[in-house]
Amino acid sequence: MTLTTDLPARTGTAPAPGEPLLRISGLGVSYGAGARVLTGVDLDARAGEILGVIGETGSGKTTLARAVVGLAPVVEGRITVDGHDRTALRGRALREARRGGLVQYMFQDPLRSLDPDLTVRQLIGEPLAVAGVARQGREPEVLAALDRVGLDRALADRTPGRLSGGQRQRVALARAIVTRPRLLLADEPVSALDASNRNHVLRLLDRLRRELDLAIVVISHDLDSLAGIADRIAVLYRGRLVEQGPAEPVLDRPLHPYSALLAASAPGLDRRRRADLALLRTPAQASPPGAACVFAHRCPFADADCAALPASRPHGPGHSAACHHAPDWRTRRPR
Ligand SMILES: Nc1ncnc2c1ncn2[C@@H]1O[C@H](COP(=O)(O)OP(=O)(O)OP(=O)(O)O)[C@@H](O)[C@H]1O
Ligand SMILES: [Mg+2]
Structure with missing residues (x-):
């Protein structure tokens, strides 16, 4: 990707070679007294790797992703991304971290997460605007992101209501990668899609992690979506990780x-x-x-x-x- 814009500088020490980009240890999340949702979760993800997180409804998958982006009440444990502690980020520090766009979270429901009044160009440009990129600097990045996710540039002036489900999911993906994140959390990225769109989006994720050296956490309640693309799989049950390992043995010899x-x-x-x-x-x-x-x-x-x-x-x-x-x-x- 051509680096034509100046996103906020990412300061601090990079992780040592071989260190995971995302490191979660002993994570606990609780929504108020008694509403414990995650307990003792230990999980890593490396650059260029797809980590699948699977579990039935209510097992805590979305909460796990939201904890990484500072949107869930962490009560214990630690989360680091690229060597930086994200656990205790609050208020201004959290907004600053979000501005940097190092971590992007793709919401579970692509239709609801996209403002219906904005055009595709505005939607994809938004994270860049948040990061302080001037309007003229955004356009080439928006077009590059459209190309990357295989969306026709002619769709840039449409609103989400006039797109197909597969196109909307690609817009959500373009929005998520336009700031050149290192970590992408994709929450049920294909569950709303039919089989052919599902395969397209999965193949796209597989290509993007290679092209962008991106660590991707793919959340799914369905094992088949993960089988072809995940390098490793983590299994959540009632807020605890019950198994994790390379995809092949987890699927074939659980x-x-x-x-x-x-x-x-x-x-x-x-x-x-x-x-x-x-x-x-x-x-x-x-x-x-x-x-x-x-x-x-x-x-x-x-x-x-x-x-x-x-x-x-x-x-x-x-x-x-x-x-x-x-x-x-x-x-x-x-x-
Ligand atoms: N804001 C909240 N306040 C209180 N409880 C919550 C909140 N968000 C989620 N929960 C509870 O936390 C648990 C885990 O929810 P979560 O959304 O993480 O599950 P999930 O694995 O993503 O499920 P699904 O497959 O249905 O998306 C559920 O019991 C849910 O009711
Ligand atoms: Mg969920």
Whole structure:
């Protein structure tokens, strides 16, 4: 991309080589007393990498992304981006950080997140305006962003109401990359799209992370969307990370019963997944009393061990799960 504008300078120390761009440790988010949404989340994302975050509705995926951009009430833990602590940013410091455009968050609902009265040109130019780029400096960047996401420049004068769903999602993406961020948080970027648009947008994300050396966190409730593009996958259940690791073993040899259930419920069942699905049927008996594991109530293999909260333990290169019975639950007798 041609650097024709002067975005606010990004000061501070860059992370050491090999250091993740995004580092989340021990993150807890709570909406007021008792409304705990995330607990003890540890997660990294590197430049050029796509990290998939998966979990059912209400598991805390959007909250996780919002915490990174300072929009969720963090009560414990630490979030750093490019070596800078984002956890305690408030008020003016937070606005300054947003102005820099280092991190961009793509909202879950592209139609609602785009002002219906603005043109595509204005919408994509907005983050640049926020960053203090003068009007004449914005135009070439807006056109470059349109090109990058594969949108016809002729659409620049349209309003969102006169675009297709796929085009709107591309406008949202163009808006997110126009400030040349290092980290993009894409919240359900394809869930509102039909299969063909879905593939286009996924391929586009895959290309952008390479071209822009961008770390992308793709949030999804559907494993199939992540299967083709994620390098690593993290599985959230009720606000806790139950498994994370390279995409291939997480999808093909899941360690946690919940991940196995997700994988087994996706279309295109192979024999092993079908066997998992049979194993993971809703348990016949209630979970053992006092179970601390968040998945115990749905887990056919929960027993007295699960009274203690399972810590995340490694079981392969970069692959870990928080389950007392990982990876051997398949050989146990269900309750
Ligand atoms: N502003 C808020 N105040 C109180 N509770 C909230 C707020 N935002 C979210 N929650 C709660 O936090 C939990 C996680 O919500 P979140 O939006 O992060 O889930 P999600 O995984 O993104 O779900 P979905 O797949 O439906 O988008 C839910 O129980 C939700 O009701
Ligand atoms: Mg959400």
